[in-house]
Amino acid sequence: xxxxxxxxxxxxxxxxxxxxxxxxxxxxxxxxxxxxxxxxxxxxxxxxxxxxxxxxxxxxxxxxxxxxxxxxxxxxxxxxxxxxxxxxxxxxxxxxxxxxxxxxxxxxxxxxxxxxxxxxxxxxxxxxxxx
Amino acid sequence: xxxxxxxxxxxxxxxxxxxxxxxxxxxxxxxxxxxxxxxxxxxxxxxxxxxxxxxxxxxxxxxxxxxxxxxxxxxxxxxxxxxxxxxxxxxxxxxxxxxxxxxxxxxxxxxxxxxxxxxxxxxxxxxxxxx
Amino acid sequence: xxxxxxxxxxxxxxxxxxxxxxxxxxxxxxxxxxxxxxxxxxxxxxxxxxxxxxxxxxxxxxxxxxxxxxxxxxxxxxxxxxxxxxxxxxxxxxxxxxxxxxxxxxxxxxxxxxxxxxxxxxxxxxxxxxx
Numbered sequence: 001x002x003x004x005x006x007x008x009x010x011x012x013x014x015x016x017x018x019x020x021x022x023x024x025x026x027x028x029x030x031x032x033x034x035x036x037x038x039x040x041x042x043x044x045x046x047x048x049x050x051x052x053x054x055x056x057x058x059x060x061x062x063x064x065x066x067x068x069x070x071x072x073x074x075x076x077x078x079x080x081x082x083x084x085x086x087x088x089x090x091x092x093x094x095x096x097x098x099x100x101x102x103x104x105x106x107x108x109x110x111x112x113x114x115x116x117x118x119x120x121x122x123x124x125x126x127x128x129x130x131x
Numbered sequence: 132x133x134x135x136x137x138x139x140x141x142x143x144x145x146x147x148x149x150x151x152x153x154x155x156x157x158x159x160x161x162x163x164x165x166x167x168x169x170x171x172x173x174x175x176x177x178x179x180x181x182x183x184x185x186x187x188x189x190x191x192x193x194x195x196x197x198x199x200x201x202x203x204x205x206x207x208x209x210x211x212x213x214x215x216x217x218x219x220x221x222x223x224x225x226x227x228x229x230x231x232x233x234x235x236x237x238x239x240x241x242x243x244x245x246x247x248x249x250x251x252x253x254x255x256x257x258x259x260x261x262x
Numbered sequence: 263x264x265x266x267x268x269x270x271x272x273x274x275x276x277x278x279x280x281x282x283x284x285x286x287x288x289x290x291x292x293x294x295x296x297x298x299x300x301x302x303x304x305x306x307x308x309x310x311x312x313x314x315x316x317x318x319x320x321x322x323x324x325x326x327x328x329x330x331x332x333x334x335x336x337x338x339x340x341x342x343x344x345x346x347x348x349x350x351x352x353x354x355x356x357x358x359x360x361x362x363x364x365x366x367x368x369x370x371x372x373x374x375x376x377x378x379x380x381x382x383x384x385x386x387x388x389x390x391x392x393x
Binding site: 034036037038075076080083084086088090091094123125128129130 | 187234238260
Binding site for chain 1: 337338348354
């Protein structure tokens with residue numbers, strides 16, 4: 001289990017090194033890792049962690065799924081945009097494990113995306129399965 | 132295998148309890164479950180099952196990928212919007228299994244999304260793998 | 263490992279038969295296959311390979327995430343649209359394996375999506391895990 005604290009309503013946290021540590025502890029040399037967020041207003045993706053790109057992503061998501069756009073769910077809980085963005089990005093990623101390490105490409109990072117923060121404790125489950 | 136009957140062109144069906152039953156039958160205590168739809172005009176996601184939110188999701192998808200928008204594929208089969216929405220949401224989810232149960236967060240449900248119904252039989256494959 | 267050469271900036275390549283061959287070589291009869299691209303400007307999806315539909319998908323993605331729309335990342339590398347489209351579609355797919363074969367539905371194909379080509383060598387990792 002990885003725990004993340006977030007400081008803003010939306011935010012991207014690079015969790016690659018924590019996931020790599022979970023893979024190491026598992027002892028698995030060849031297989032796959034699933035990284036799974038247990039929340040409905042956060043997402044996970046694999047991509048480049050470049051700061052400008054992550055701001056561009058936030059701009060695109062704000063245009064495609066704007067906040068406070070008259071959503072029915074906002075009457076109960078003012079975060080329909082967070083849920084819908086989470087659905088579009090996805091709440092888990094799966095990464096191959098080779099030679100005991102995440103088999104990431106040169107520019108790939110495991111990115112946790114907060115969509116309804118700040119929150120003191122976001123929980124991400126990691127399971128590593130051997131072939 | 133889970134079988135779902137749908138009643139409308141678009142519709143969300145909560146299949147959490149059926150998936151949980153497949154996990155129980157597998158006998159797996161620690162591992163992961165893959166839930167996979169074998170259709171190209173349906174999707175799967177993990178999120179909250181609140182009725183208003185699911186209507187908001189339908190509204191957003193109708194705005195982002197409207198029906199009958201002059202698609203080439205509609206000449207063959209009038210459902211290009213259904214395919215493209217399915218690609219954006221995704222056709223499988225993976226959930227960790229811990230202590231013999233789906234390791235879902237408090238608000239998480241496994242949701243099957245019909246995008247080109249009604250259909251008498253939609254088939255969803257569940258595989259449960261032990262660590 | 264599957265290697266793909268692409269000829270255009272955006273392009274869809276059907277890799278179903280190569281993935282099926284990896285499943286055969288693994289000897290796994292019952293389990294799952296993960297198909298994973300190691301690049302940050304490519305995606306993978308499971309859907310129909312109909313030519314008109316794939317052009318419709320390209321049109322929708324160009325409308326939702328247009329090229330050269332003043333992205334910050336474009337100052338470094340003129341491909342922010344490629345990264346963001348990859349995040350929306352996803353960089354891996356998981357497919358059940360039954361009786362030694364990918365358990366695909368009638369119309370399902372494994373599709374590799376180039377978003378920043380042409381490239382001489384795109385690398386896709388396949389891992390097959392037995393139940």
